[in-house]
Amino acid sequence: MKLVIVEMYSNGVHLARRLARIPAVESVFLVSDTANAEIWSDEVQLIEASAVGADDIVRLASERDIDLVVNLSSRFGAAGLMESLEGTGVQSIGSDKVFSETEFDKRGFKSWLAEHDFHTPKVLIEAPISDIQEMAENLRFPLVVKPDRQVGPPVQVCTSPRDLADYAEHAIRRWPYAQYGVVFLVEEYIEFVDHLHVVYCIAGGEGRVLTSVRVAREWTNKSAMDKCPISVTPHPKQEDYREQIESVVRALARPRLHAFGDIQCAIAANGDLYFLENNARPGTMTFSLLEDPIPCSGNWSGNQGRFGWNDLVDRSRVDTIALTLMHSESEIEVDARSLLDDDTIRYCPFSIRAKDEDKHVSIRRSFPSVVLMTRERGKALTRDQQSALEKIRRSGNYFPIDEDFLVSV
Secondary structure: OEEEEEOOOOOOHHHHHHHHOOOOOOEEEEEOOOOOHHHHOOOOEEEEOOOOOHHHHHHHHHHOOOOEEEEOOHHHHHOOHHHHHOOOOOEEEEOOHHHHHHHHOHHHHHHHHHHOOOOOOOEEEEEOHHHHHHOHHHOOOOEEEEEOOOOOOOOEEEOOHHHHHHHHHHHHHHOHHHHOOOOEEEEEOOOEEEEEEEEEEEEOOEEEEEEEEEOOHHHHOHHHOOOOOEEEEOOOOOHHHHHHHHHHHHHHOOOOOOEEEEEEEEEEOOOOEEEEEEEOOOOHHHHHHOOOOOOOOOOOOOOOOOOOHHHHHHHHOOOEEEEEEOOOOOEEEEOHHHHHOOOOOEEEOOOEEEOOOOOEEEEOOOOOEEEEEEOOOOOOOOHHHHHHHHHHHHHOOOOOOOHHHHHHO
16 A cells, blocks of 8 residues: 655654554655655655645656545645545545635634634634734733734734734734734633643544543743643543534534544633634644554545444544653754664654764754653553653753653643
């Protein structure tokens, strides 16, 4: 079997590596402009960095006699990749043009949530950033500012008119198009005490929740960090909110759509669950946490009988912790090879770059590297895992790892 994995924000590199280890898989082509070929490539897994449009991937699939294209990129989805593959005889899974719009059109998804009576923070203003600045003295702070697009200025809580002015100045300086080409949303501020990402799958007109992740939000606030952030799957409170989550996923499903998605949710101080955004693709962290999310089967799209939901969900039931390896220096030398060669962990060296023939460095401004370990919840770490933690500590000058927290989650 030959596969193409189209990734976004490094959400496909770990999946491609796992699929490349399956005996029935002859080759995996990873379409990526960020994956480090020196680390990720081998005889089975190949990096394809030259594809810039849907036609390039269709051509790759035809020339290499590909059996399955897995699109994990909403950018390629919005460009019509799935529609371009129709009629070529190549089987495909992933975000199509319509589904991808739920990620890029944040206003549209917020309206969809409100129309279906799903909990989401209220939008107070929709306007260019310059207009919002002019209204600053009449706004009630704190509030949340976010752009109505996936790539660009970040989402930020502003506590005063000065905060808002600083945010606008940074957004325009870093992303000049933000001044006139982006509509910004001002939302009510809600105090959130926990974050929950829901990983789901849609196939044959049905939507199913696969798992959830307690995402460590600390890694976004690097200045205040003193330990390596830890994410956990499944989220300890997943079952408390399962009915609400499944109702959203069912509403998103439609015929002929076969895709993975990731809904970002947050839990308020009063216990209410809020739906924030939908990613028409699995997130980098959430997808890596799944044990085996894509069975390499010929009936994935349900065309040859009943879709194998039980098999897919069973493969996704795994307790996993993810250590996000952060450091304070802008660049540190690391022993990446020792972690790559350790079979007791799964190492995702997203931030690693080659320094010379035998040495690597970790770049702080990159998406951080991650180590994944399966475990029994509340149990002590195994001897192999303890040894792996010690190896991680020796591999580079990272922030400390909280072993007590690893056992408590």
